[in-house]
Amino acid sequence: MRTLLRYGTFPLFFIGFNGLGLWLIAGQAADALRYAALLLAVLTMLAIERLIPWQPMWNRDPGDGAADVLHALVNSGLTYAGIAALPLLVALLPWPSLWPQQWPLLVQVMVAVLLLDLGISAMHQLSHRVHGLWRFHAVHHAAERLYGFNGWMKHPLHQLLETAAGMTPLLLLGVTQPVAAAVAFCVAIQLLLQHANADYRIGPLKYLFATAEAHRFHHVRGPAGDVNFGLFTTLWDHLAGIRPTPRRVRPMPSA
Numbered sequence: 001m002r003t004l005l006r007y008g009t010f011p012l013f014f015i016g017f018n019g020l021g022l023w024l025i026a027g028q029a030a031d032a033l034r035y036a037a038l039l040l041a042v043l044t045m046l047a048i049e050r051l052i053p054w055q056p057m058w059n060r061d062p063g064d065g066a067a068d069v070l071h072a073l074v075n076s077g078l079t080y081a082g083i084a085a086l087p088l089l090v091a092l093l094p095w096p097s098l099w100p101q102q103w104p105l106l107v108q109v110m111v112a113v114l115l116l117d118l119g120i121s122a123m124h125q126l127s128h129r130v131h132g133l134w135r136f137h138a139v140h141h142a143a144e145r146l147y148g149f150n151g152w153m154k155h156p157l158h159q160l161l162e163t164a165a166g167m168t169p170l171l172l173l174g175v176t177q178p179v180a181a182a183v184a185f186c187v188a189i190q191l192l193l194q195h196a197n198a199d200y201r202i203g204p205l206k207y208l209f210a211t212a213e214a215h216r217f218h219h220v221r222g223p224a225g226d227v228n229f230g231l232f233t234t235l236w237d238h239l240a241g242i243r244p245t246p247r248r249v250r251p252m253p254s255a
Helices: 002-026 031-051 065-091 105-129 131-141 148-152 156-173 177-195 203-207 212-219 235-239
Strands: none
Touching (some): 002 105, 002 177, 031 148, 065 148, 065 156, 065 177, 105 156, 105 177
16 A cells, blocks of 8 residues: 555646646536545645655644644635736737747647746745745744645745746747636645655656656755746756755755
């Protein structure tokens, strides 16, 4: 059972839950069904974290659980408010939409995710290097434990900055609302995967995908944690000449 969870968690979320979200969006299902799917994903990750924990102590709530829930509600609310306003923003563009709407939805979402990840990665790196931005981003790094639900633990202003950095290229291209909704769903699933307190493995793919196995290095205190800035991939780290997993550094909490 543990082996099944260890190697099945990533495909379950990355393919299974993301696929469910895209299927609901493509079928124009009610928003409530999409939110129910996200809730199911959260509950599933919480269960997996108890069955194959990376650090058993992180499953105990030291008093941050309520704050994490509040951050999740506020920050996810801001994200979906932006999606609701997207058609109005696209309509203000002084040029026709350049978005490849004729492509299959899955391909559109994959392209959108890569563009979003580029913007978020750039803002994330700046937030570690510019003091004024770090003051807001430091809220996220104040976490003493990592578990699926605290991926949303961010200062609302920094959440807006990261979202703007990721969504602006898509907005300028005239991205459609269904694609934006699918991307937002994928972001929520990825935050669960990235911060999960679960000892799941993806083998050599950890050098490409920004999973918990790689992202724990980002939460190492000090300069050693200046790696793995992408939300979905470490591709932009590679292109920037950053080694995704630093040598001679152990991930949280041992560092």
